[in-house]
Amino acid sequence: MSEDVWSYALKLYASPGVESACLALQDAGADVCLLLAAAWLGGRGVRFHNERLGDLSNAAAPWRRTVIAPLRTLRQQWRERAQLDPELHALRERLKQLELSAERILLDRLGSIAQSWPEEGAQDLQRWLREAAGKAEGERHDALEHLRIAASLL
Template sequence: MSKLDLDGQLWRFALEFYALPSVAEACLTLQDEAQLDVIQLLAAIYADLVLQQPFSLQDVAELKRQTVEWRGATVLPLRDIRRFLKPPRDGFPEERQLLREKVKAAELLAEQIQLAMTEQWLGRRPPGPGLQMREVLGLLLVKDDAAGISRNERALDIALSALETAMNLVIRNYDSKGNYIGE
């Protein structure tokens, strides 16, 4: 694998999109309520809006396959550690907060690497017909109710609506070639 561009277009898009009103809350709701991989979500939105190459069913499956090992070995364990260290705990030193901040930075770097890996994959992906964004989002959501995943359908609908609103804002900021033109 060639050297990754950690500050690539997908990373910059992810930062800008995530900062839009209600997007962070929507992403965290989808992450916590439906085990959605926010990195995959951002890549799908980027492919659809900026590259104007929406994902197909095969693309979603390939994206999941491409990222599952990295996410499982780095992002998720770091997130679990960061969340474990958040509340004050008896017997834990005050320095746990310092450790939590370092773990949080490592988690962000792991996500940045996953985005860079995904951007490389996007560059190799052949163009073709794709699905509507809501269909892609549905495919990205974990649907394993047997595992006891609690789902708040209303929260998921609100989150998806917030993302759609943000996506409509973004559409106005890119030209037909995917170049950022601003407001």
Template sequence: MSLENPLWQYALTLYSRPGVEQCCLQLQDQGAVVNRLLFACWLASQGIKLDHDRLHQSGNRWQPEVTRPLRAVRFRVREQLAALPEAEACYRALRQAELVAEQLELMLLWQDGQSWLPDSEVGAALFRHNLQQALGEPYNRVSGVLLLQLQSAAIALLDDD
């Protein structure tokens, strides 16, 4: 396994596109797991249809057990910065730890996806399907406009290659 894998590189590239970071953060605020959305887009770019059950059967517990708790602690520290500016170094360290945890999470997702074979034609319908599968239950609670924005950015990334 490698932290520097094709999914990580794809995620960095997609996330750096105009508007994608803000879009992903808003989706995260609405209950989406951003790394799963990025994984869904990467799979779609490879012609691989994501199956919600298969994704959840992988046993990948990193996000709920490590990444999410780190984020929660970072948010709590951030809330204290006005009253305790000395906590800035702690906040920065937590932000860096969260980034590394997200990279590890993407590595685990990439590892899970290695055995999945292309089975679909790459296109908007596949991206839409994969995003819906990655979201699962929160699909009805997140903004369709934001999902479309992410989907459009991912498709535009394909056109740039």
């Protein structure tokens, strides 16, 4: 695969409206790292298979649950107090960097899993995203469609 998943994710996330779309999908229960990896795979023409998504989901779930989610929860809990406390603000910023590092590790792991999957010129971007979004797709179809459009432009 030509571009690593982390570099791709940074470019996609920086696209107009993608951050808010991803946050809306996350609020609806989707795993943003899984969505970004799905967009990367779909954009590269990797054919969608339920087993492939299952492999990615199974790898992502424990890391998300035991590493990313606790960091995110603590960071969010500190949001209001950190606005009034400079030391807590600095700690919250460091926590944000830890969360980002944990997301990068997860994306790298997902990329490693998919490394041997051939680029076949498949047009499965929409399916990759829809299936990766799970139940969030029905709740936030607009956000998922925005993400799909942005990914198709990269």
